[in-house]
Amino acid sequence: MKKFKIASIPGDGIGTEVVPAATAVLKTVSEIHGGLSFEFTEFPYSCEYYLEHGVMMPEDGLERLKDFDSIFLGAVGNSKLVSDHTSLWGLLIKIRREFEQQINIRPAKVLRGIKSPLVNPKDFDLIVVRENSEGEYSEVGGRILRGEDEISIQNNIFSRKGTERAMRYAFDLASKRNKHVTSATKSNGIVHTMPFWDEVFNDVATDYADIQTDSQHIDALAAFFVTRPNKFDVIVASNLFGDILTDIGAAIMGSVGIAPAANINVNGKYPSMFEPVHGSAPDIIGKGIANPIGQIWTAKMMLDHMGEEEIGTVLLDVVESVTNDGIVTPDIGGKHTTTEVTEEIISRLKARA
């Protein structure tokens, strides 16, 4: 029996609706697999936790998380209670940084039965490799003066190590796929970091003779995600560019509610963290209509990461059979609730046993 210890952090908003749904699905996965078991430990870290304790997680929070095999997180953020930069940097980004989860992988492809808003989506199947530890998400900077003379400065950080790591990850991934990497740049407008980004990309590319490459400015690339997403295989992007591109990737799939993601610790020193692309969706909290598929597909990425690709493939296939039969939430045109979609996935999984 393979045993995995999972730290579960539902977080805020619909995180508390979709994490229990995906956890129930994972329990069923372990039942039908027979040789796989999960032990979940839930942590209450969230904006409500902040109101009570003045911090998003306790001082030894990371210490408590570090020995788990994986972290399974929903979403963080409730701007009515805590400012978004405080909540994200106090929990989500803190874990990404301290646990050296330097790569964020975010696939986007057409799922059976889900209508893309694109008139002619073709069959796109792409993965964005987002640099997850530096770039535009940086604490370096500050504010001086007040009033009409006020100045704010935010520095971008691009290290050779971090940039190269993301690029090598993308090239290695492309080697196992369609052998094409696109670099998301903006070296026409950003005069220091982006020409550096291009240089590192060209350097790394010379080590991968069988991989084709191209480089697109982020503005044009964002448009190409809409007009011809089927032309992409792997895209490597900085932290912010990757963040934005993957919401577009989610949108062209049909909804941000179905898009999965994985924050990968590549050096094996700390657990990786699995959380979908979407946030806490304050506009639909408590309505019972949050799409659980983003969190469930994220669970599939966690299974893949644990070396359980076979059952992961079964899980995604079952999800697609459910979407194909139109048993879906309102964000993708259905009438069903979170619970109904989840129960249908669970019962079809059981039928595969």
Ligand SMILES: NC(=O)C1=CN([C@@H]2O[C@H](COP(=O)(O)OP(=O)(O)OC[C@H]3O[C@@H](n4cnc5c(N)ncnc54)[C@H](O)[C@@H]3O)[C@@H](O)[C@H]2O)C=CC1
């Ligand atoms: N990784 C994380 O934990 C993230 C957290 N956030 C936080 O979440 C809060 C809300 O941010 P927004 O910018 O509104 O982004 P969001 O992703 O939460 O919501 C954007 C839109 O997508 C819809 N949506 C998102 N997930 C859905 C799902 N599973 N099913 C159906 N519809 C879904 C929402 O209802 C909303 O209309 C903020 O506090 C923000 O900081 C935002 C993005 C990522």
Ligand SMILES: CC(=O)C(=O)O
């Ligand atoms: C914060 C955010 O939007 C993301 O990491 O995707």
Ligand SMILES: [K+]
């Ligand atoms: K999330």
Ligand SMILES: [Mn+2]
């Ligand atoms: Mn985002």
